[in-house]
Each structure stands twice: as structure tokens, then as C-alpha cells.
Amino acid sequence: MATVMVVDDAMFMRKKCAQVLSQNGYAVVEAASGVEALTAYQQEKPDCVLLDITMPDMDGIQALRELLKVDPDAKVSMCSAMGQQGIVIEALKMGAKDFVVKPFDVARVIGSVKKMIG
Amino acid sequence: MDLAAGITPEDLNLFIQEADEQLQLLDEDIVRLEKEFDNPDLMQEIFRAAHTLKGSSAMVGHQRLSDLAHAMENVLDQVRKGVLSVSPLIIDALLHGLDIMRMLRKELDSPDAEPADITDAVAELSALLTAVNQPAKRITEQTGILTPDAEAQAELEKACQEGKQAYFIKVSFDEQSNWTAVRSFQVINSLSAIGEIIVSLPTTQEIEEGAINHLFQILVASNNSEEDIKELLTGIPEVESVEINAYEKDAPEEAPKAAGPDSAATAKEDIKLSHTVRVDVNRLDTLMEQVGELVINRNQISQLGRTLAEKYHEDEIIVAFGDSVSQIAKIISTLQQDVMSIRLLPVEIVFNTLPRMVRDIARKENKKVEFIIEGQETEVDRSVIEQLRDPLIHMLRNSIDHGIEAPEERISAGKPEAGTIRLTAMHEQDNIVITVKDDGKGIEPKAIRKSAVDKKIYTSENISKLTDSEAVNLIFDSGLSTASEVTNVSGRGVGLDVVKTNIESLGGSVSVESVPGQGTTFTLTLPLTLAIIPALLVSTGGTICAIPLSSIVEADKLDEKEIQTVRGKEVTLFRGDVLPLLRLDEVFGWSDENNRNNEALHIVVVKYAGTRVGLVVEELLEQQELVVKSLDHFIGASKGITGASILGDGRVVLILDITSLIRGTIIERQNGDNIKTRILTSRAGTK
């Protein structure tokens, strides 16, 4: 079973996203911040990551940068709501593999995960 | 309102829990923002809260909440970027939006509620944006056709020499898409993975500047087939169509260099997972209740142990049992303390809701107030926290309304234009002490004295006996007001009598100090917990009741001969004062004056609204620490009872709420035709 890590400080979003993923047969690791994500990434070695952009302490961009340092092949899809186009582009330039718009469309989340894991 | 499909009640609960947190955070932070407008962290936090709300509410299908959060986020974004600067106008609009958000949030609790209208709030917020007159980034439709320049040609040639095929690709995006720039980047990323991008229209730089509409043209050299590329690109969301043609000419150009991960300093050191857990408060209450039961049982077992030890003091087994009992008793005491400490919460929870209120009142009154909070980390039991808010609001209102002068008045008095109100909390032994200190005009003892005499609360002779400090404290007396003009908020003193009564019934105290011209300080003292209270057990009408020690002045024997009547009402002379008497069993309706027991009486002198009343009971039993248990609403309807407790022998005792008991009795007797006794309130006895 492939493992997906969901990183979002917004608890509701995180739970809901995790729920959708586990209903579709993925194992889910949750992290509530960029810092937690880094630790959990190294412990759990997920196959891919859904990474929220707007987070306290370490935002999605910083977290992405650190994740890629730890694992240059990390498969990361950025999650973002409207109005963050510039940041998403920055993430894509840095090496994010995909991008999902919030609020989540179930098919898109699964599609993005499938695309990353292959 | 209808929720989105697939949202379960659990989901909704989760959402509500988080939304409430975000709303509270916004409430606190937006008010702070007005002062700390140059604090980027604060700005960021507010932005995130609005952002989170927008996302999650859209997820549960609360579209209006999401839309409003979006409107707020737009404004916040402009503030964050420095396009808009923080002004009272912006704060007002944000707070207004927040108020509507709270209404929207409430709709989730009461589905039948009239749906709140967000139009005004959104308009107010949007007006701020147009006020900046920020020109929307001009997006020019790319009508041109991509033509490689010389540099691109050279690069193309080179790629072809390596055996790659050049393709000219036209990608059209969905007309509705707001994400064309991002999608274009996804196209670029996908193509870079399988080949070399020679040139694109618009260029990556132009895309970043937002100069892309719905058509994106790329010249790419790749080893992959046309079909592969097409499949790759159509997999990108919002891509409507992909047109691929083999390109025959060739030219080089510097490929857009991917920005490599730059090694800026990051907070890598504090990588650790959170070590706290969230606990539902109800669970905490249950835990506390169970520990309370343990304490009661411990008392029972200890008592049993003692009885056994007295009876069989030589028996080894009993001695061993006694040791074990005292061991358990110790553990239970520790456990009780631990659970009590878990229930402690910082007063911050209440304090944080106050700046908003202070701001609103000050704005309404056209006063300038600097509000400073100190000691918000001071912890008290949950039961006390709930009781803090109302008294604090009254005192703060009082300070803004009557303490802080209007800006002109302050300037002419040589004070800074803005008044300062300092709210401080600290521990003092087993109490929490909270002060509200302002640098306003203070309270004139003279004015209070005059008012007290005018209102016939005091005679001019009695009033002269009071010190200035005692006179000033009369503002806690009901009906005293020194405001020359009563504003819509409060006359000085209005509401403070209620504060005093309530605080005293909780076993606390409240006082005021003032230096005319320099300011006023309110001091509020409350016990750290209300879950366990010391009380005196008394018996009346064959039943045992508990009177909280905090209400008691003293207790003594009462000889029948000491009881006199004044116009049919029983009174006694106590410490030189005339003390009205109330027979507890008659107050409870368990007995009446026809079958009065007049032998072996006791009196418990209690505080009531600044005066004293003597409660007549049969016996004084003992003093005990009682674990307070709440009563069911059924019984709760009985005025004068604050809760119940269980004694060591398993009996239930009722804990009296002296203030409401006496107030209720007075009202009853004044209203009822069956007036037996009318209480004389002896105003003389304040000290």
C-alpha cells in the first residue's frame, strides 16, 4: 500500500483529505506543520506528499525546500487555495511535482497522487 | 443551509471546533493589528486564519462564509504586501466582517436560522481595495505567433543534431481558469522532464508577472513521440486542448534556468513533534468528578479505618489495613491536586476577548485608550475562568466611560492624549488577584458622599464618619451613580453592585482605590478554584446544609431572649448593630412561626449586599472542605442553592448560595400577601 503524507495546519482540511485518501486505499501520515512534516518524512518515508502552502512557522515553500534537501526525489504536490499563484509557481520551479486546488476535489487529489506515484 | 455532499456530523464538528478557534484568533489579532500594524508575524497569522477559514468552509459547503473569508483575505493580502496600510477604517471593516462570520458560524448550530447576508460586509471590504485604486495587472491577450529568434534557432539546431524532434505546441486553457500561470508552469515542468524547451510565448518571466491568458505556445525538442507529449499535457488540469506540430526550423536560446533550491537559513533545529494532546473539557469535568468521588470514598474509608483501629487496636491486620488506608489517602490527595492542575487555564482565554470590547467602547465614546494586558499567563481553575468575564467587562466599561477623559480634556490636564488602562493578573496565595488600573480622572470622594446623601443611602452625619477610601468604595452600592450624564454604556456604579454581589457569592472580593485627577484601580480577588469550597455545616429543620465560609462573618449561640421584634420582624442586637434575623427552616418553607423552635438556637452572621443578616439555625456542626457537585436543572430552579456535596457518611448536603437565598426571600416577602417578616436592611453596618 502506498503511503501519502498530508501536511496542513488546518485540522479540518487535513482530516478530510486523509479520509478521502484512506477511503481510496492509501496509507496516510498526517503532519500539522512543516517542521512535523520533515520529521515524519524521514521516519515514515511516504511515497508522496500533499503539502499545504499557508502554514505557520515553516510555510509550504520552506518545507518543500527542506524536503527536497532531505530527499531530492521527493514527490510533492502543493495544495493551495485561490490567490497564491505566484507561490505555486515558485514551488513548481523548485521541484514540486504537482498542484491541487483547495477546496479539494476528490478526483483531483487522487489523480495527483496517482500521477506522482505512477 | 445545505452542506456539501459527504460531510458527516463528525466532519462538521471538527470543522466547527477549528472555525471557532480561528474566529477567536481573528478577534484577538485584528484588534492587536491596529496597534502592531508593523508586526509581520501578526499579519501573517491573521492572513492564515482567514485563509484556513476560507478553505475549510468551502469544503463543508458553507459558501457564504468562504466568500466572506475570501474578501477578508484579499484585503489582508494587500495589507501584507504594503499596498494598503492599517487604518481604523480597515480594522472596522475586518471586525464587521468577523461579526458576520460569527453569525454564519452560528447557522451551523441552528439550521433554521435566517441566513446572514454577507453583501454589505463584502462590499465594505471590497471598497477598501478599490479605494487603493490598484490597477489590476493588465493581461494582454497573446495574439502573436511564436517565432524563434536567432538564439532559439541555434539551440533548436543543436537539439536536432542530438537526434531530437522539435515540436511546436499550442496549449489552450479553460476560459474559467484562474490558474493559467500555474498551469503553464506545470506544462513547462512536464515538458522539461522529457525534453528541452527552446522558447515559449509568453516566456516564463512573463508568466510569473501574470501576463498569460488562455493560450500558451511552446517550442520544444524531445525524443518522445507526439502522442506521448499530448497524453502528458492533457493530464494537466484545466488544459482544454493541445495542438502539436512537428517543427522544421531550428534555433537555440538559453533555456529558463530552473531556480535551484537555495540554502536559506531555516528553522531546522527545533524539529520535534508536539507533546500535547487536546482533551474535551467535558472529559476533564468527568475526571474531576470521579476524583471528587474518590475523595469522598477516601474520607469514608479513613473514617472506617479509625473506627476499626479504636475497636481492635491490637490487631495486626487492622494496623496493616490502617497503613494501607493512609497510603491510599495520600495518593488520592496527590491525584486530586494533579487533576486540579490540569483544569487550570490561563486567564488569557478571557483577557483576549477584551481588547476588542475596549476598542469598540472607546471608539463609540470618542476616547483614546491604550489597553495593556499583563499576567495573562496566570492560571486559575476552569470554574473561575467562566466567572471572570462579566465583572471585568463592567470594570473596563467603567474605566473607559468615567475614568478616561476625552482627548481634549486630557491634553489640557497635561496628560497624554490617549489614556492607559492596564489589566493585570497575578497569584497571591490561593487567590487570583486581577487589577484594572486607569490613568483617568479618578473618583471624587466628595461627589460620592453627596450622591449617597442625596439618594438617602446615608445621613450626612453617618457619611462624614467614612474615610475617603470607604466613601469611594460606595460605588459598589446599588443605586449610586456619579456620572453627571449617564451614557448608553453605564453610569459610574451602575452594574458594579451586581459585580460585587456576584464576586462575593463566589467567595471573592472587589474593591476600588482612586486618586482624583490621577486614576482609579479596581482590584478583584477570587479563589483559584470553585470546585472545592470550605463550608460550615449547620442543621435546620432536621436537614444538614452547608454555608460557604466566604459568606460567613461569624457564628455563635443565640439565646431566645436576645431575639426582639421590630414591627413583627425578628432582629437581634449583635456587636452593637441591629441585625435582621431569618430563620432558615422558615425561609425554606419547612416550618412557620406557629411552631417555632426556640430552644438551643444558633446564629450564623452572613454578608449580604454590603450589610449583614443573621441566619437562625438549630445546630452548628463542623467545618469541612466540600467537593461541589452541580445539581440537575430541575432542582437548579430552586433559588438559594448553589450545589450539593456528599459527606463522608454518604449523605447529601445542599450548599447554600447566601446572596440569592436572601435576595429571593426579600423579593418573595415583598411581593407575597403572606408577608411574615420583612427584612430590614441595616445600611449602617458596612464596616
Added chain:
Amino acid sequence: MDKDTIASEKQMVLFELGTETYGLDIASVYEIIRMQPITKVPKAPFYVEGVINLRGRVIPVIDIGKRFGFERTGDVKNKRIVVINIKDTTLGIIVDAVTEVIRIPADSIDPVSDIVTSGQSDYLMGIAKLPEKMIILLALDKLLVKDDELAGMTAEGPDVKPELANIK
């Protein structure tokens, strides 16, 4: 009629009040305890006897006989307190005796006629006709709603007796 009563059978706890037999849905009965010392509560509604200690919880106890306007009967020793749980409220009901637990076929339950209850059939779920006797089935949730309305009334209050006594 209540949806549950349409189900084929209902399990009821039967108890006596005066000369009548009443039934309570077993699902709402938490436990049955012996009579115990009751602490009087001043100014409570007249049928509230007081509060008791149920293993560390303080719960109110009501005298359902008084509630229905019966005269006090029987030996206090045989009385029992039926502890029930209704809508997050736990309370004890004093009854003269608890007799048995039986299953009552749903089709033996008749709705209550207004004639026997003087129009106040709210508290009653129905009357079960068994070969040997009639059982009055109580709808406790309804009873509690009424009690809430009555909660403000005190023992001194006039005419607070609900006219439910005349089911004969």
C-alpha cells in the same frame, strides 16, 4: 403513535403505584434501588422529594404518585427508587413496588382515550391490555417536558395537580 410501539414487542418494567400497574420502557431504566435517605430541597416543585447520593452522583428524586395526585400509600420500606435516564437527565422515581419485567406485544397497546385522562394524555404512551390486568405505559420524555414547565412552581402553589388521577 410512537414509532417504537409499532415494533412487534416492547420490554417493560412494571411497577405499582396505589392500586394501578404502570410500565416503563426498559431502555430508559438505569437501575432499581432500595429506598434511601433523601435530602430535602427547599422550594423545589412539590413532587420533588429531594436529592440522593447515587454512588457519588447527586440526582433528584421525584414522587410520581404525588405527581399524579395519588394519596400516599403503602409501607415506605417496600418502596423502591427506579433510576431512569431521559434526555441526559438522570433521576429517581419513587414507586410503591417493582413487580416484574415483561414483554408486551405491540398490538395489545391501545392509544389513550381523552375521556380517561381528562384531555391530558401527553404523559401516556398507551394502555396495554393483558389477560389479567391493564398496564398504563408512561412516556417519560413527555413527562419531563411538562416538569420543566412546572419546575418554577413550589409546594405552596395552588392548583398544580395535573388531572391524571382518574384513569379507572
